Amino acid sequence: MANPIIEIRNVHKRFGTYVALHDVNLTIEKGEIVTLLGPSGCGKSTLMRMVAGFDDPTEGEIKIGGKSVNGTPPDRRPVNMVFQRYALFPHLDVFDNIAFGLRVKRLPSREVTERVKHMISVVQLDQFKHRYIHELSGGQCQRVALARALINEPEVLLLDEPLAALDLKIRQHMLAEMKRIHEATGAAFLYVTHDQDEALFLSDRIVLLEKGKILQVDTPHDIYRKPRSLFAAKFLGETNLIPATVVRTGPTGTHLRAKDGTVFFSNQDVVAKDGQAVTVSLRPEAITLQSNPGAGSGEGTSATAVCRQSTFLGSRTFVDALVGSNTHIRIQRTGISDIPPVGGNVSISWRPEDVVVLAH
Template sequence: MSQNIVELTNITKKWGIFTALDNISLNVRKGEILTLLGPSGCGKSTLMRIAAGFESASSGEVTIGGRNMTAVPPEKRPVNMVFQRYALFPHLDVFDNVAFGLRLKGIAKSAVTEQVNAMLNLVQLQDFSNRWIGEISGGQAQRVALARALVNRPSVLLLDEPLAALDLKIRHHMLEELKRIHTETGTTFIYVTHDQDEAMILSDRVVLMNKGTIEQIGTPDEMYGAPKTLFCAKFFGETNLLDGRVQDADGSGAVLSLPVGAATVGTRGLRSGSAVHVSIRPEAINISAATGTSESSNEAVGKVEDVMFIGSRVVYKVRHAEGTLLKCQEPRAAAGIRFGVGSPVSLKWDPASVVVLAS
């Protein structure tokens, strides 16, 4: 039996001559947190709304729990959706907002009370049941919206940019809460965001979207450590992107000619003389005091142009003699920042940290 709870097959969505989604196929595994990530306008919210039934696809099929839901209206699909603006009822208190869906179903009063109290306890709002929506914070309102969606016990919970209106500290706290609630309920989450940090913190798998297509799918670690395309490397975290050329290649790897010197990689299948893009993450570059001007493979010498102190880490911008700027970072040393602006430094990296990208 398939472990996929949602299957989107050949989904295309067009508005006139504009194609918002171009033949998307995607499976969502039961019990996972799958995040749709990408810039504004890439199609991620449209894809979620098609899964929920709020939008119809121009072509393609939506299957949920093994049933074809393509023509089924949203209120009859086994999903619930949490929106960015929460859509709570201001004339109802917290308890009645959460109870609203259950009462519509005609569930007995005693059962409603029991289920709502259990859900408020899950989202840690048991002491706020009599508060009006206008009397609680944004983070608490988001938890009310979660409780209202989960109390109906959906097979899939859809969350469309649910934390976008919250400040950074509350957003990180809510991400921890979402992970806890997911663990306790086992509900499948499909989460939409444009924020890479949210995707990395929360997800089991990430679907990176670009211009109505899927760019790459993988775990957060795979997306960050092994991006397959230039777009993925740029979007998923800070990195150094360099254009170069294959100097020599054989069955064991290749030697690349980069603007900062030579780099060896274990990537196979490269052709001598071909152009390449490479990504080297800042934390993969080790910085030390320069002892000379000569450079070996996987090494660059330059001068510190800028230093950024970011709490537990220090980011250095280093200008190579040929003009290329490289970023590297390290944990803040016990003695503080090790190199100041103008310091001559040597940068070295492991060949395994050089990722060759498709265009």
């Protein structure tokens, strides 16, 4: 990368005989928002704690701004951290909470006031600057925590599941706020979450971890549309996973066949041999459903199915259908549209670019 701010090289972390991280390599550029995503116990918080300085690698090296920080205490690193539980001072108002770090540095009072006023404006808390923490909502408290962390102008802001304690609507609002604050400050954000929607919305790149290893580093679009493993396909969003066999591969794409005879064609890059057992991943929203059987278009991109169940969720409806004797397919329809009756035949179709082939 042209402007790396964090370089993590061959990092291992062991706690006794337990391996928390195994051979992690990652580079983060200045101004990026990079999210560490994965289930509980995958190592994402351990990796963030090592960048923050609360733990050291068992092996390997971490650099920030081109300098090794192995053994450097947290207060001597150019980073600040926002925790899930805010860690704000209840006896101080908003202004004094944000000013705390600057006053510890013994900066002139006038400079402190000017910088705090600017940061309060960035997080849009001008009307609340003299309120105490117990007088604020959860989202407002999180903005105070962000402002207090950013006031010291860190090169990297570390965010460890900062929205986990908020309800859904406030969380959605705060995600948009964080994007706006990031654009206003230009700091690199390293964000930890197990929530796929947060990662997809916020990130420039997503780092997917499982059992202490990095499985994939990609843009939100590519990690969702082009997962490289069964774990990635299942963990990010919902998908149909269909056992299949490679019929033939060629320069234009790969032909596959499911056990019930359904034919798939993929024009994505596939690393598989003829006759190999694989799994086809097909997202529910990538499937088109029509009520008149046989209406699909294109050889190998359509099938007739039987509607087994439909689930209405307001802006979306999920239709569960059966292809052949044992291939279950879930289809997502958006907006208000006719839903086929249970037991009725339907035609489903998909595009070759939406068929992802995952080798075992």
